[in-house]
Amino acid sequence: MKYADVILPLALPKNYTYAVPESMEHALQPGSRVAVQLGKQKKYAGIVKAVHEQAPPYKTKPLLDMLDKDPVVYPTQLAFWSWIGSYYMCSEGEVLNAALPAHLKLSSETLLLFNDAYGDDFTSLDDDEYLIAEALHIRKELRIEEVQLILDKSEVYSIIKKLIEKKVCLIYEELKEVYREKQENFVQLHAEYQDEEQLAALFNDMGRAPKQMELLLAYLHLLKTEGNVRQNELLKKSGATTAQLKGLVDKNILWIEKRTVDRIRTSKVDTQINFDLSPAQEAALQAVRRHFEDKQVTLLHGVTSSGKTQIYVKMMEECLASGRQVLYLLPEIALTAQIITRLQKHFGSSIAIYHSRFSNNERVEIWNKVKNGTVQIVLGARSSLLLPFRDLGLIILDEEHDPSYKQQDPAPRYHARDAAIYYAGLFKAKVLLGSATPALESYYNARQGKYGLVELTERFGGIQMPAIDVVDIKQEMAEKTMDGHFTQALKTAIGQSLDEKKQVILFQNRRGYAPFLLCTTCGWIPHCKQCDVSLTYHRNQDKLHCHYCGTRYPYVFTCEACGSQSLIPKSFGTEKIEDDLQQIFPEARIARMDVDSIRNKDSHNKMIRLLEEQEIDILVGTQMVVKGLDFDNVNLVGILSADSLLSYPDFRVNERAFQLMEQVSGRAGRKHGMGKVLIQASNTRHPILHYVKEHDYKSMYEAEIAERQQFGYPPFYRVLKLTLRHKNQQVVEQAAQILASWLHPHIGGQLVGPAAPLVARVRNNYLQEMLIKLPREARVIAHIKQVLREYFIQLLAEKRFRSVVIVPDVDHV
Secondary structure: OOOEEEEOOOOOOOOEEEEHHHHHHOOOOOOEEEEEEOOEEEEEEEEHHHHHHHHOOOOOOOOOOOOOOOOOOOOOHHHHHHHHHOOOOEEEEEEHHHHHHHHHEEEEEEEEEEHHHHHHEEEOOOOOHHHHHHHHHOOOOEEEEHHHHHHHOOHHHHHHHHHOOOEEEEEEEOOOOOOOOEEEEEEEEHHHHHHHHHHHHHHHHHHHHHHHHHHHHHHHHHHHOOOOEHHHHHHHHHHHOOHHHHHHOOOOOOOEEEEEEEOOOOOOOOOOOOOOOOOHHHHHHHHHHHOOOOOEEEEEEEEEOHHHHHHHHHHHHHHOOOOOOEEEEEEOHEEEEEEEEHHHHHHHHHEEOOOOOHHHHHHHHHHHHHHHHHOOOOEHHHHHOOOOOOOEEEEEOOOOOOOHHHHHOOOOOHHHHHHHHHHHHHHHHHEEEEHHHHOHHHHHHHOOOOOOOEEEOHHHHHEEEEOOEEHHHHHHOOOOEEEEOOOOHHHHHHHHHHOOOOOEEEEEOOOOOOEEEEOOOOOOOEEEOOOEEEEEEEEOOOEEEEEOOEEEEOOOOOOOOOOOOOOOOOOHHHHHHHHHHHHHHHOOEEEEEEOOOOOOOHHHHHHHHHHHOOOOOOEOOOHHHHHOOOOOEEEEEEEOHHHHHHOOOOOHHHHHHHHHHHHHHHOOOOOOOEEEEEEEEOOOOHHHHHHHHHHOOOOOOOOOHHHHHHOOOOEEEEEEEEEEEEEOHHHHHHHHHHHHHHHHHHHHHEEEEEEEOOOOEEOOOOEEEEEEEOOOOOHHHHHHHHHHHHHHHOOOOOOHHHOOEEEEEEEEO
């Protein structure tokens, strides 16, 4: 008898084992999807992790069905999922849930079936029951959503329960395949008109039908240029209607065939690497190759605009030449637009993009192309790391320092950089980390010799690094020379750039119009009813937004505390900056790039295109404008409030502030002459501002690494953050104290907390946090994680703490 361990897309503490029916024994492979039953009714599509002959210590259910002829993942991915689950303290089911496209994760759909034995006498039923019974009698089966529509209410389960008890209906669970192939209509010319003489005669006969002749000419043109003629493209090109096309079909001149097509169009092309490297780039490329001879990971530390992307392209070309796949990771979906345009110049359309904004059907198709090896290069955000690569040879992490590489919610809370290094090890592949401002952990590993280190210290084409000036806000406020939130220095510099027909980028790391409203009489500030956080005013929608739970409230005109109507917006976000700029520079074309303005799949691409075509003069934005964007005509960057970046209570605050300011500064003067950067700050003596002004990463690193070592933070220790949440504040505080008391004998002084975070309540759940500092010893880390798992079970076994949610975040950033 054979058994299969199956990973289900659920947060289960362990995988279930099922009996393998004889009919499946020879065909079943690890990585295949199977239909299984869990509990009395529910059916799921799980993935087979292993097939063996060892019976589990419980009665097994049989596998219901095999859903695929071929596995949807390889053993390499199963090993990777297992590591992620173990290292990041989550279940393999949660990893599966994150990895598989939604349309490959099937779960059962409940059907109500009419019980013919009941008959058609419904007089004993109440009104709601009667309606459903009658519908069932006619239709024979109903879905839950259909029952809700019939009764015009969402709560229908009590009614369904009564119908089942009265034996009017039966319950059936149907496993539903959601993915559908895309089909399109293709137009073809009938065989008799393939002959040129017949075709010429046809055109002579069509003189009295000019629209149909136009349609036929458009068909022939598309056939010559495209090879295949899609119906929608033909109608668009010819300006004809469906009825006019049908006329040609009815005359047996054209015919229409329905074909299955790819949603993601790719084609094999010869790579064309049509550029030469500078001497500095060539030296860096040779150094990367040397390091890869004996090291798996190499860090490419190159200043902004030093041409790191061209080195990536050369490494990708070498990897493709060896027949292996490449994964190019970016921290944000937003960055893919510019990078894909560059890479397509060299690799054509053989590159696939993968991120969460694709439809579920598109994601399934990319998944399958990566699995069967037809896609050789994948460009994407962190989720693309979970694709089923067949033979991965190189992983490139651009902007490797970026905190967006860390998944926050839901589980698995993995760090794409660290997970990529482990994943590459499974393929014996190489990892190239690139950044102008590397994460301290990465630079430390490179300095210690664990990673290779290659440095590019000059900009491509001999362009100088931008000149950076720090402007004192306090002084200008005292002198009353500020214009809104702009110092005279910044205002003058923007005016000069506009006069020179150059573009400007302004960075403010807060979205909305004003971060809070303030009652000038008593100091009251409107707060979210579900979270302990002030509401941000968004003027475009005239609403107050909570940036934690997403709730929106109407604008408040009257103070709830004292009743006065003296509420004013305080501080400023990107909307306010945009508004002020329109007053100061009315002729300028101003745009905003933040989460509110970039919502759909194409809006960011359109914004980038407008910037490249110089249709925008001033771009105001949050961190989106910082990350890796390349615009030739930008010669001025303004950072409007450096103090807000330097005052956050976190051990990484100085590192993050340096990275943000240095990265956004790098957007200036990338091609035509030296750029300029103006940083507005009140605390102009902060050491980080000095390092940014001098572009001095190494001095910043030395200062920060000394403090990290003194106080026991990464890279010298690993940090594991525990968050407990519950709707009752007292319960969650008690649970946190008990858990901390259990952990003290094992960890002692390396436990920080528990304490309430800055925002102590989110979505009506009260929070408690604690940090555990772990030495960088695999054995100790594994032991502490096991202790934690046991204590979680022990704590949640107590009745009063059963509904407390515990969230472990390994390598918290």
